[in-house]
Amino acid sequence: xxxxxxxxxxxxxxxxxxxxxxxxxxxxxxxxxxxxxxxxxxxxxxxxxxxxxxxxxxxxxxxxxxxxxxxxxxxxxxxxxxxxxxxxxxxxxxxxxxxxxxxxxxxxxxxxxxxxxxxxxxxxxxxxxxxxxxxxxxxxxxxxxxxxxxxxxxxxxxxxxxxxxxxxxxxxxxxxxxxxxxxxxxxxxxxxxxxxxxxxxxxxxxxxxxxxxxxxxxxxxxxxxxxxxxxxxxx
Numbered sequence: 182x183x184x185x186x187x188x189x190x191x192x193x194x195x196x197x198x199x200x201x202x203x204x205x206x207x208x209x210x211x212x213x214x215x216x217x218x219x220x221x222x223x224x225x226x227x228x229x230x231x232x233x234x235x236x237x238x239x240x241x242x243x244x245x246x247x248x249x250x251x252x253x254x255x256x257x258x259x260x261x262x263x264x265x266x267x268x269x270x271x272x273x274x275x276x277x278x279x280x281x282x283x284x285x286x287x288x289x290x291x292x293x294x295x296x297x298x299x300x301x302x303x304x305x306x307x308x309x310x311x312x313x314x315x316x317x318x319x320x321x322x323x324x325x326x327x328x329x330x331x332x333x334x335x336x337x338x339x340x341x342x343x344x345x346x347x348x349x350x351x352x353x354x355x356x357x358x359x360x361x362x363x364x365x366x367x368x369x370x371x372x373x374x375x376x377x378x379x380x381x382x383x384x385x386x387x388x389x390x391x392x393x394x395x396x397x398x399x400x401x402x403x404x405x406x407x408x409x410x411x412x413x414x415x416x
Contacts (some may be wrong), residue, residue, distance in 0.1 A: 206379030228265035250283035299389030372398035
């Protein structure tokens with residue numbers, strides 16, 4: 182991903198472009214075309230991801246009492262088709278599309294959060310847990326049907342599991358007595374970890390995406406300077 186100036190951004194009702202990359206809604210799929218330089222090896226990464234939702238939800242989830250942060254799970258249950266201009270990088274599978282937006286910096290209002298999206302029978306389970314800086318806690322547990330329906334579900338207990346290379350604390354929802362585990366590493370950074378994990382929800386074992394975010398670490402000036410050095414910029 183590359184940070185770019187406002188003049189590199191173009192938007193219409195069905196298309197959003199940033200430099201050479203774009204997102205286009207075709208009516209039944211979101212097509213994500215990317216043409217970027219990856220880090221840390223400065224290799225060209227070009228291709229397309231098609232996200233085909235089973236349905237689009239109409240829910241927005243407030244993450245803060247003053248609605249300073251919103252989670253919008255557009256398509257929690259979807260099929261994806263990945264095509265990358267490198268041998269052996271094409272694949273298909275299950276996926277999702279969501280977004281976060283707000284009016285304040287995340288580190289101003291949260292100290293830590295963890296999130297997971299897990300395929301389950303009949304749809305998708307999603308858990309959002311966070312520690313707010315005002316001392317309150319966020320605990321969201323939702324079941325999304327393949328038809329786009331959504332309902333609250335009872336969240337199983339929180340269980341810790343092994344830390345990543347940067348030692349970010351990781352915990353996930355799991356049935357009592359079950360220990361989640363990482364089955365595939367995705368991203369390991371000083372303040373953020375993303376991986377595929379295996380856990381058990383209401384007696385059903387499942388593998389899904391999990392993230393842990395340590396916002397106390399993110400506020401550290403040393404880590405902020407590392408981010409500036411790692412993110413390419415095009416003015």
